[in-house]
Amino acid sequence: MSAPTLGSGLLVFALPDLGEGLTEAELVSWLVAEGDSVAVDQPVAEVETAKSVVEVPSPFAGTVAVLHGRPGDVLDVGAPFLSVRPDGEAAPAAAAGGASIPDTPVAPHGDPVPAVAAAASALREDAGVPTAATQGEGSPVASEGSGNVLIGYGTPGGLTGGRRRPRRTAATRLAETVPGGAVGAPVVPGSTLASAPTPTPTAAPAPPSSGAAPGAAATGPTGAAAPLCVSPLVRKLARDHGLRLGDLRGSGEKGLILRRDVDEAIAARATADGADAAADTATADSAAARSVLQPEGTLGDAPDRDPRSGLAVLDRTPLRGVRRTIAEAMSRSRREIPEATVWVDVDVTALVELREGMKRKTPDAVPGILSFVARFVVAGLARYPELNSRIATREDGSQELVRVEGVNLGIAAQTERGLVVPSIRRADTMSARRLDAEIRRLAALAREGKATPSDLSSGTFTLNNYGVFGVDGSAAIINYPESAILGMGRIIDRPWVVDGQLAVRKVTELTLAFDHRVCDGGTAGGFLRFVADAMENPGTVLADL
Structure with a gap:
């Protein structure tokens, strides 16, 4: 309507x-x-x-x-x-x-x-x-x-x-x-x-007399004359500087408020603000001097101190927007999901060499390492669908295991507003190249704060590349109400035994946190091992996908 x-x-x-x-x-x-x-x-x-x-x-x-x-x-x-x-x-x-x-x-x-x-x-x-x-x-x-x-x-x-x-x-x-x-x-x-x-x-006051002089200022309920100002520019100038027209004295005909009246009020307030600032500075210096002379352990007249530590509070920031949502989701995940964690070190030398070879042939259209891992993840979820399900509570209070068709793969992205997880819809239908394009698109939306609520709340499984922060592993918190999250650490050169010989290889660590209600360790270990084997032998796995 x-x-x-x-x-x-x-x-x-x-x-x-x-x-x-x-x-x-x-x-x-x-x-x-x-x-x-x-x-x-x-x-x-x-x-x-x-x-x-x-x-x-x-x-x-x-x-x-x-x-x-x-x-x-x-x-x-x-x-x-x-x-x-x-x-x-x-x-x-x-x-x-x-x-x-x-x-x-x-x-x-x-x-x-x-x-x-x-x-x-x-x-x-x-x-x-x-x-x-x-x-x-x-x-x-x-x-x-x-x-x-x-x-x-x-x-x-x-x-x-x-x-x-x-x-x-x-x-x-x-x-x-x-x-x-x-x-x-x-x-x-x-x-x-x-x-x-x-x-x-x-x-209510009596209506104004019909014989009032034309152009005279209107009077309000209390009989006080309303401010006389006809110029929109003067009104806007006063509004932009937080001035009330009723507080100004007009120098024009019959008290008309002119621009010079507003300019004079602005200048006068600036002078007053300068004097107040000087007074505040002197007061602050005096307070600082008193704090130096104050015996340790006493709070004195400090306006705001932390009652636990006794230290001065610099600021208080309410939890709002995305920050509040993150706090609530993480707390709920830890409170409601009995999670367990498994991890494994993976030799990704073959995957790195595969990508380098592709880059030499077509430098502008090569998927990133994360997009290959994403492709292996959705293939693993097809074999171990329990990790792509979730526990839901019915209206009568009982719980049920909900399985869905397909995978909406969430990609954890760190932004200035906090950690958000936009999801790639039906990632199971995409190639590594298409997954790479979607990861880049969603990451850009997340950084700009343009991801929609649907983008941020429709995932069924989350992939987190915390290796970009220079760390090897993490005990990740499951993105509620999903059932699992797979994290990948940084890829570094490490000594590795290959065919009985010591060699320097590209190694990363995979960590899987999962809801122990939806599956046992055998299922979680099988899924993690499938993804690790695919990363170690990408050519063989990609040929079958």
Whole structure:
């Protein structure tokens, strides 16, 4: 259902469900600013979920009116996200008494967010603005949408019938207003407004006299003159520097706020900030001097110290997004999966020589070592399918072993945002060359934070090349809810016995961690030995694949 244009003419886009049942997302950055023009499906923001960073497109076209949030804020799904004024819509005029009719946030399915819709509807009835209830079912409101879907919401265009709402009583409307008749702010779950005190209703002010002088500043509910500023550039300059127009004294005619007034306020604040910074520096130097003279073991007046070690706390970083997901997944894996580990040293000299020979003939199209290992892994899982299964809990609380057709091979990738595991879908149908292309593509997406939640949560078995960090082995943690993870260490020159003779060979270590509920050591050892033998004799194995 498309979003109706109500009262102020603003279409308010609520944060959609970004998939995987996530209930919140962290706002990384805005790609637009207030006053910018946006088109349907144009990306307007980047948000970080528990899975990845995704771009959120606008389902509406028009001018950005309000950005509901700042970078770093954690927003709840369904909360107001972006307000857009459709093209051709003028800015809303002030209602009686200077109170403006608020915009109505609209949920992804097109229905207004209840808490805000109730308050906005009450004020519109008082101001005489037609609503869906007063227009009746036969008065549809036209709006347009993208028709596209971003994991959980759609914005099909077309006409929608008005929704009939019960008329609110005077007592109800009065309870939802703040002094002067302005609608109270809606309580959005998780916002700081939820704990704000309830305002005390007061009588609405009398409407301004019709004989007021033209061009005079409008007065608000308390009788104070509203700031007089007509230039959008001056308003934007003040907003960019965090200045309130109501705090400025205009030097223009009848108190008109000019650009020089904003520039003077910016300069004055910069001077004040410089003085405050100097004072803070002096205070910090004094505190440092006191800490040097302070006897060891005393905490003094330090603002924040670790109670366990007594050391000063440098910073506190909440676990959010991918970091929180990693922590939860690793903890759950250790808590629920009774894992066991087997490992083996592998002579990969033949595999390295095979790849070097291919590189001399076709230097630009040679799969990497990891892609060959991936091909051997999917072949081994075909022989030992227990390691490609998982334990699932049924609705009645009982457990079952789930086996699937094919392999979605997860490739562990270290990124600036943490360790993520995008998966290659149906890796069992691909050659080493195709696997190499998919590994490179998914690694690039992971580094850029563009991997989708589906890419990061659909794996059935994980391959981890921790040898790139210069280590030989690792007791890896299984990627819950999978049943096994195979790790490969660095390839180094080591002394090795070949046909009774000591030689220098290329050797690596393979480590397999597996869920002991799905199989025993014989199955895990058989799979690991199959992959090791394939790496030691790649020509023979590849001929049969």
